[in-house]
Amino acid sequence: MNIKGIKLKVTLLLILCWSISQAGLGQTNKGRLVEHIVRKSETVYSIAQRYGTSVEKVYELNPWAKDKIKDGDKLMVLSTLDSLEIASQQTRTHRIEAGETVYRICRMYDISEEALLRANPGISASHFPIGVELRIPASTTTHTTDSLSHEEREEHKAKREAIKVLLMLPFKGMPRHVEFYEGFLMGMNDLKKDGISINLTALDIPDLNTLKHHVSSGILYGHDLVIGGISDDQIQLIASKMPSEGLYVIPFSSQEYSNLKASNFIRINQPAREVVARAIPKFLDKYNGYKIYLAGRNQDREEPFADELKKSLKQSGSDVRYIDLDRQTTVNDLPARSVVVPVSSSRDLGLKLFSAISHNNCTIFGYPQWQSYGTDFLSKARKYNATIYSSFFFDPESPDGKLFLTKYRAWFNKKTGNNYPKFSVLGYDMARYFIRGYASLGLELTTHSHLLPSDGLQLDIELDRMVEANGFGNMKFYFVTYAQDGSIQRISL
Incomplete structure (x- = not known):
């Protein structure tokens, strides 16, 4: 064993000896010291929540454990739960059946969606595979307040520290921002059911x-x-005055901010x-072994995805193959394992490509804008199992998508706007992610966001420090496949 390993074992031994001496052989006035054997897919976050x-x-x-934990590792954990509560979390399971959703399982076992997702890392509303065995945690209220009287429960709730949220957006004459706010309220309502107390201040900033x-x-x-700021000058002002005790979230702008006077944005x-x-790189992994073609017309301006793909192919020594749709009105000689990428996101170019390819042995890879071109366009794309990349994707026909739209209409007596991305869903996702994240991790949300379930209806989030600035940015995006069988497959990357 090397010196580093010896020092680590000595450190652990000292910590455990101190814990046991303080605990009276496993008992403290703050909990019980227990040994936990790590199981596959568990994280430090899910283990902490379990105990x-x-x-x-x-x-x-x-x-x-700050470096990494793996299946079979042993952790010492100071648990605030009694042994029966821990056992109930470890033994209850449910195998996912066809047609079941996160929402239905949670109602079946009287638990919150947040608790179910915490207990099952990798599972989300959009990734809920049939046959997977779920761990069913005990009810949150069972852990904390079931043994209390009504008066004691109310006192318990009152003592919880509320998460203080400030939302600053122009609302008057801005229906998209109003929808964002409405979706935000729906997300807050879900979190309050999980026992998170929230104080929201919403200001109209015209x-x-x-x-x-x-x-x-x-x-x-x-x-x-x-959360707020829609123009560069507004964002600069908020960032310059933002205290270090809070987090500033820029909700809409995609500008590269290298000079913001804040590190907690x-x-x-x-x-x-x-x-x-x-x-x-994900495209090249997905289509490894395929023949890759770029397709376009003289009038089509090559967009960044096509340009970067061409550069990557040249760097790897691969041939760059072109389909000139001005000269070829019918393309029928492509090999079976081939993928065609139009050089731009143009709707007309996409339709031209669909009509030119006379067989569906090949596949097509497209752009985020395709999801806004309507069902007729997408039905043509399905013939080729077309895949797109996108930072945002909402499936209104999925069980969770339908449930959100039904709730939204019931709450606000109107349909959500037909825009891309859907601002109501965006508000919902951001409320659930950031408020529950701050409730669990505080300011360490920025550096430990990987501990949180990424389960947005339209937006998955995982944060990392931005190269060009002191702040943090979202790194997650989707590959979305419109399959020939009518299904939609969304993979978060």
Whole structure:
């Protein structure tokens, strides 16, 4: 064993000896010291939730776990739950059957969606495979308040620290922002069912002067999460005055901010350049062994995805094959394992390509804009099992998508707008992610976001420090396949 390994074992031994001496052979006035054997797909976050403790407390007893944990590792955990509660979480299981959803399972076992997803890393509303065995946690209320009287429960709720959220957007005459706010309220409602207390302040910010007035009054102080700013000057102002005790979330802008005077800001919308840079390697992995073709006409301007793909193919020594749709009105000699990429996201180019390819042995790879071109366009794309890349994707025909749209109409007596992305769903996803993330991780949300389930209806989130700035950005995107059988397959990457 090397010196580093010896030091690590000595450190662990000292920690365990201190814990046992404090605990009286496994008991403390704050919980029980237990040994947990890590199972496949578990994370430090899910283990902490299982035993009613925090990630930080797990790391205190197991500093080596900050690097990585794997199946079979042993962790010492200071649990706040009794043995019966822990056992109930470890033994209850449910095998997913056809037609079941996260929502239905949660109602079946009287648990929250958040609790189910925490107990089953890798499972989400959009990734819910038939046959997978779920771990069913005990009810959140069972852990905390079932043994209390009504008065004690109310006192327990009152003592919980509320997450303070400030939302600053122009609302008057801006129906998309109103929809974002409405979806945000729906997300908050879900979180409150999980026991998270929230104080929301929503301000109408029609112009920069109004924002300056509110900022000068000190409105940013005392809030855990500040979400807003739609123009560069508004974003610059909020960032320059944002206190270090909170997180600033830029909801819509995809600008590359290299000079913001804040290190605790988060940009959600990714610049197209960054999405393309992440999507190209995934494309090459997905179509490894395929013949790759670029298709276009003289009038089509080559977009960044096609341009970067061409560069990557040349760097790898692969041939760059072209289909000239001005000269070829019918393309019928492609090999079976081939993928065709139009050089631009143009709707007309897509339709031209669909009509030119006379057989469906090949597949087509397209662009985020395709999801906004209507059902007729997408039905033609299905003939070729077409796949697109996109930072945002919402399937209104999925069980969870239908449920959201039904709830939205019931809440607000109207349909959500037919826009891309859907701002109501965007508000819903961002409320659920950031509020529950801050409730669990505080300011460490930026560096430990991988511990949270990424289960957005339209937007999956995982944060990483941006190369060009001090802040953090979202790194997740989708590959979405419109299959010939009518299904939609969405893979979060």
